[in-house]
Amino acid sequence: MEENQRDAAAAGEEALVGNVNKLMVTPPGYTGVPRKGHLIFDACFESGNLGRVDYISEFEFDLFIRPDTCNPRFRVWFNFTLENVRETQRVIFNIVNFSKTKSLYRDGMSPVVKSTSRPKWQRLPAKNVYYYRCPDHRRNYVMSFAFCFDREDDVYQFAYCYPYTYSRLQHYLDSLERKNLDYVQRELLGLSVVRGLACMSAEGFYGLICLFISCVVGL
Known part of the structure; x- marks a missing residue:
């Protein structure tokens, strides 16, 4: 049963054939002028990986990573940028389709982040990172992390770990x-x-x- 669920989830990820490209995510039905806080996601760069973004609320987004090339059952790496943030904006990001049952995220590892004004990679505080199995996403493993943006003019970049292109x-x-x-x-x-x-x-x-x-x- 669990094997079938994993296969179904993997098949669903085959549709993620390309990275998001300067994708502005707004509330459903919103037709007004884009404003600060409407996050713009991008992964169209070397080593980038982010196939889909779902708006949950102003403070939460579900993110889907693309699978490995020619092997849709493996989904681990992510690397994307964010811009058009609002100062003091607090957001929870859920990477909802991890394929690994075990992860160092459970043992204190955390994603890395940098920004245009702070170009050196830094790890997020481990207390802001959670790795768990979620019944709302075909019982896939989910990694959630919370982040507070502090500079509106910065472009932020998040990755699974230090990229080596x-x-x-x-x-x-x-x-x-x-x-x-x-x-x-x-x-x-x-x-x-x-x-x-x-x-x-x-x-x-x-x-x-x-x-x-x-x-x-x-x-």
Whole structure:
């Protein structure tokens, strides 16, 4: 029974084929002029992931993350920005379709946040983060976190943990190549749907000592 529920939930997530793009979320039926506090969600950037936003109230939103590429049963990563906030606006965000039964969020881990005026990632206070199973969402696992916006002109960004993008990885591999180290070699291992997979090998006195396969992110 539980297996069938998980499969049904996974099938429902297949419809989340793209990230939200500068999506302003307003109360149902609202036709007036956009105002401060009508949050604008965006995940159309490298490593971004947010497929849908449901308005629950002025203080609460349900968020749906897109599944892994070619595997709709796995839904973990999220990364999105928010703007058009109101100063002192307090909001609860519910990530309602996690696929993991166990999570470090239960043991004190928390999402990370930064903003345009504070560009260094910081973890949210663990006391503001809750991970639980919710009967209102096909008994999926839900991670809820509360946040209070304090600067109206800032763009805020939230992520599952510290993002490590494909571009950042390529910059690192490029820096290794520029050193012209005799014992380091970079090769193209293969191709994914849209990107290359790099293979870095390092050889020392005892032959091949380590192998790094670059991960494809931001699809």
